[in-house]
Amino acid sequence: xxxxxxxxxxxxxxxxxxxxxxxxxxxxxxxxxxxxxxxxxxxxxxxxxxxxxxxxxxxxxxxxxxxxxxxxxxxxxxxxxxxxxxxxxxxxxxxxxxxxxxxxxxxxxxxxxxxxxxxxxxxxxxxxxxxxxxxxxxxxxxxxxxxxxxxxxxxxxxxxxxxxxxxxxxxxxxxxxxxxxxxxxxxxxxxxxxxxxxxxxxxxxxxxxxxxxxxxxxxxxxxxxxxxxxxxxxxxxxxxxxxxxxxxxxxxxxxxxxxxxxxxxxxxxxxxxxxxxxxxxxxxxxxxxxxxxxxxxxxxxxxxxxxxxxxxxxxxxxxxxxxxxxxxxxxxxxxxxxxxxxxxxxxxxxxxxxxxxxxxxxxxxxxxxxxxxxxxxxxxxxxxxxxxxxxxxxxxxxxxxxxxxxxxxxxxxxxxxxxxxxxxxxxxxxxxxxxxxxxxxxxxxxxxxxxxxxxxxxxxxxxxxxxxxxxxxxxxx
Amino acid sequence: xxxxxxxxxxxxxxxxxxxxxxxxxxxxxxxxxxxxxxxxxxxxxxxxxxxxxxxxxxxxxxxxxxxxxxxxxxxxxxxxxxxxxxxxxxxxxxxxxxxxxxxxxxxxxxxxxxxxxxxxxxxxxxxxxxxxxxxxxxxxxxxxxxxxxxxxxxxxxxxxxxxxxxxxxxxxxxxxxxxxxxxxxxxxxxxxxxxxxxxxxxxxxxxxxxxxxxxxxxxxxxxxxxxxxxxxxxxxxxxxxxxxxxxxxxxxxxxx
Numbered sequence: 080x081x082x083x084x085x086x087x088x089x090x091x092x093x094x095x096x097x098x099x100x101x102x103x104x105x106x107x108x109x110x111x112x113x114x115x116x117x118x119x120x121x122x123x124x125x126x127x128x129x130x131x132x133x134x135x136x137x138x139x140x141x142x143x144x145x146x147x148x149x150x151x152x153x154x155x156x157x158x159x160x161x162x163x164x165x166x167x168x169x170x171x172x173x174x175x176x177x178x179x180x181x182x183x184x185x186x187x188x189x190x191x192x193x194x195x196x197x198x199x200x201x202x203x204x205x206x207x208x209x210x211x212x213x214x215x216x217x218x219x220x221x222x223x224x225x226x227x228x229x230x231x232x233x234x235x236x237x238x239x240x241x242x243x244x245x246x247x248x249x250x251x252x253x254x255x256x257x258x259x260x261x262x263x264x265x266x267x268x269x270x271x272x273x274x275x276x277x278x279x280x281x282x283x284x285x286x287x288x289x290x291x292x293x294x295x296x297x298x299x300x301x302x303x304x305x306x307x308x309x310x311x312x313x314x315x316x317x318x319x320x321x322x323x324x325x326x327x328x329x330x331x332x333x334x335x336x337x338x339x340x341x342x343x344x345x346x347x348x349x350x351x352x353x354x355x356x357x358x359x360x361x362x363x364x365x366x367x368x369x370x371x372x373x374x375x376x377x378x379x380x381x382x383x384x385x386x387x388x389x390x391x392x393x394x395x396x397x398x399x400x401x402x403x404x405x406x407x408x409x410x411x412x413x414x415x416x417x418x419x420x421x422x423x424x425x426x427x428x429x430x431x432x433x434x435x436x437x438x439x440x441x442x443x444x445x446x447x448x449x450x451x452x453x454x455x456x457x458x459x460x461x462x463x464x465x466x467x468x469x470x471x472x473x474x475x476x477x478x479x480x481x482x483x484x485x486x487x488x489x490x491x492x493x494x495x496x497x498x499x500x501x502x503x504x505x506x507x508x509x510x511x512x513x514x515x516x517x518x519x520x521x522x523x524x525x526x527x528x529x530x531x532x533x534x535x536x537x538x539x540x541x542x543x544x545x546x547x548x549x550x551x552x553x554x555x556x
Numbered sequence: 557x558x559x560x561x562x563x564x565x566x567x568x569x570x571x572x573x574x575x576x577x578x579x580x581x582x583x584x585x586x587x588x589x590x591x592x593x594x595x596x597x598x599x600x601x602x603x604x605x606x607x608x609x610x611x612x613x614x615x616x617x618x619x620x621x622x623x624x625x626x627x628x629x630x631x632x633x634x635x636x637x638x639x640x641x642x643x644x645x646x647x648x649x650x651x652x653x654x655x656x657x658x659x660x661x662x663x664x665x666x667x668x669x670x671x672x673x674x675x676x677x678x679x680x681x682x683x684x685x686x687x688x689x690x691x692x693x694x695x696x697x698x699x700x701x702x703x704x705x706x707x708x709x710x711x712x713x714x715x716x717x718x719x720x721x722x723x724x725x726x727x728x729x730x731x732x733x734x735x736x737x738x739x740x741x742x743x744x745x746x747x748x749x750x751x752x753x754x755x756x757x758x759x760x761x762x763x764x765x766x767x768x769x770x771x772x773x774x775x776x777x778x779x780x781x782x783x784x785x786x787x788x789x790x791x792x793x794x795x796x797x798x799x800x801x802x803x804x805x806x807x808x809x810x811x812x
Binding site: 112113114138140144145146147148149150152153154156157158160161168169170171181206210213214217258259261262263264266327330332353354355356 | 573574575576579580582612613614616617619620643682683686687688689690691692693694695696697698736740742743744745748749764766767790791792793794797798
């Protein structure tokens with residue numbers, strides 16, 4: 080091994096502190112507390128890509144990349160000040176020609192004789208291969224975590240959505256999931272009703288009105304079936320000025336709208352508002368679209384169930400409540416009569432003649448006639464909400480606060496109304512009506528709705544047996 | 557949260573910047589203890605704060621932190637408090653003062669920048685690529701944010717006082733939170749909030765501050781109506797550590 084020029088002989092080399100410092104297998108530099116470089120070793124000079132003269136007297140920050148400066152000032156220096164030392168801190172040096180040199184540094188604060196901090200010594204190691212490798216590990220870990228967290232979001236969302244039993248609950252679950260998944264300060268959900276009108280279903284949005292405008296982001300997202308992002312800072316003329324204005328005043332920098340849709344069905348939109356500029360990448364868009372699609376499926380189910388529920392509660396032909404509803408209303412009226420000691424009545428109307436209309440004019444005409452009868456009964460009833468169709472040709476009217484005389488006059492009015500010809504097809508037709516009633520005077524034991532319905536039914540039966548159009552029957556306590 | 561000083565005094569709330577915790581104020585607060593009720597706290601996600609309370613959606617902008625400041629002042633039943641914010645906390649203070657000037661009655665902004673990234677004529681000092689490079693450096697320091705630094709100092713025989721002050725999680729935090737907070741800090745733009753400030757405001761500008769250069773500090777001063785601007789001789793971005801005496805003097809001088 081030959082000696083380097085100007086260096087001591089083999090035997091002396093390890094005795095020379097100067098040489099140990101200058102040619103140590105790591106770079107050294109010392110700075111004042113406020114960061115001015117006051118001493119460097121030869122190893123550091125060659126690492127830094129600058130001359131010794133350029134380094135001495137310079138600020139450490141001036142030999143770091145801008146990113147390194149930010150880290151040095153906001154992290155390395157506070158830790159050194161507070162802790163007295165810092166280890167394994169990664170920084171990036173910038174050479175005179177602008178090349179970047181990643182390094183790992185350890186630093187200590189050196190005290191003077193009085194124990195006051197006076198300088199900072201930093202040891203510098205190259206950190207190139209390991210940095211790359213560690214970055215790859217970190218990126219792989221992030222990618223794995225991101226994909227796991229997407230799965231978790233979707234799995235959690237699917238459970239929470241399907242547990243929702245109302246549109247409102249579904250909307251708030253969707254808003255909550257999206258807020259968490261996209262770290263959006265504000266998430267809101269808009270659903271369209273049958274006529275296509277959008278209304279806020281959950282969450283809060285600082286931009287409400289502007290979002291809903293024609294050509295606004297919600298409309299564009301729904302009609303294009305795609306995610307629409309609006310960045311306030313670089314928005315162009317395709318976005319309405321009112322939207323940008325309200326984004327500015329609400330301090331919203333980015334709005335992202337995800338359509339909630341199924342093929343051929345537009346249910347609404349998910350709206351995310353960010354208070355700093357945000358780019359949605361394809362992963363984000365996929366996640367948003369998938370969340371919205373899951374919600375759309377549940378919404379479709381909820382709405383189908385709603386239709387079935389409605390069918391069970393309301394008669395399709397006349398639109399009147401079915402027996403289930405009328406019984407419930409009768410029970411309410413009986414309770415009220417019982418507690419207030421006021422009379423009430425159940426009036427049953429049976430109509431004959433639809434079969435003939437159907438035979439002559441067809442089924443549609445018969446259904447129209449049935450519907451017309453329903454309308455006439457509702458108009459004559461003391462309370463139109465209290466009329467129901469309880470059987471093919473049977474209607475029931477619950478009459479709160481009605482005594483025997485009241486039933487008589489209602490029956491008169493009803494018979495007169497139903498006696499008028501009904502329009503059927505191109506011509507007209509008549510039906511015959513039989514009325515029976517059951518009265519509860521409000522005194523004595525509370526009768527069941529079932530008992531009153533049966534009594535009124537029997538009254539119809541007796542009236543028919545007698546060949547009359549009406550009969551009243553008061554149940555015996 | 558730590559409350560000390562004069563319980564009958566006006567409340568002064570110190571809010572730390574990106575990178576550490578309330579400890580950065582340790583040499584500044586003594587000068588306030590006699591006259592003021594001194595409140596120190598860690599921003600959620602930093603220091604000894606409850607990391608479980610770090611709701612990324614809430615803290616995706618500085619507004620989330622501003623809400624917390626108002627909450628803290630309500631909890632303390634403090635009105636007309638002085639908010640001293642370092643670095644990114646300056647803008648948290650601006651947002652809090654705009655939200656409720658009856659709570660935040662005076663602002664002291666230490667090394668403020670309303671936007672770190674250059675934009676047209678505006679000089680924040682950095683390009684967007686620089687901020688991305690910072691995020692890279694954060695990643696390279698992934699371990700350093702969490703546990704690695706604290707044990708190294710334990711039982712340091714040369715500086716026993718440090719050992720006593722250490723609680724085991726000194727300046728450490730979840731590196732993913734640090735990364736998110738870095739994005740929020742360095743990618744935020746709060747320039748339009750400045751004009752709405754209605755409370756007396758002191759802007760303190762360090763010499764040779766690369767993170768919040770004089771152009772950024774002057775911009776803040778020029779856009780906050782009737783604010784006072786003071787140049788500090790302290791160099792760098794952390795006068796609370798590099799020259800705490802000068803910083804305390806400047807703040808107290810403004811308050812008196």
